[in-house]
Amino acid sequence: MSGWALFGLLLIANVASGIAVSYDRFEHRQLFSKLSKLEKARDELDLQFSQLQLEQATWAEPTLIDRAAREHLHMDNPRPEDTVVVRQ
Numbered sequence: 001m002s003g004w005a006l007f008g009l010l011l012i013a014n015v016a017s018g019i020a021v022s023y024d025r026f027e028h029r030q031l032f033s034k035l036s037k038l039e040k041a042r043d044e045l046d047l048q049f050s051q052l053q054l055e056q057a058t059w060a061e062p063t064l065i066d067r068a069a070r071e072h073l074h075m076d077n078p079r080p081e082d083t084v085v086v087r088q
Contacts, residue, residue: 058064069075
């Protein structure tokens with residue numbers, strides 16, 4: 001192989017390598033940007049989930065359930081004479 005042919009081949013390989021590195025860096029930046037957005041969305045969802053868990057725990061309080069049953073559903077504890085015990 002002549003010197004000029006080898007030089008041309010190495011020049012083409014060098015340019016192709018430079019293009020590949022540039023493309024790889026561009027792709028890395030794009031993926032990093034997407035990762036940052038997804039991490040931010042995950043953090044927002046984690047915060048919302050924590051708030052919903054707190055709200056669920058609040059609504060599961062027996063006193064709140066009892067009050068809601070009495071006020072909205074007009075429920076009350078049965079009187080002893082209205083209670084029937086079933087045995088097997």
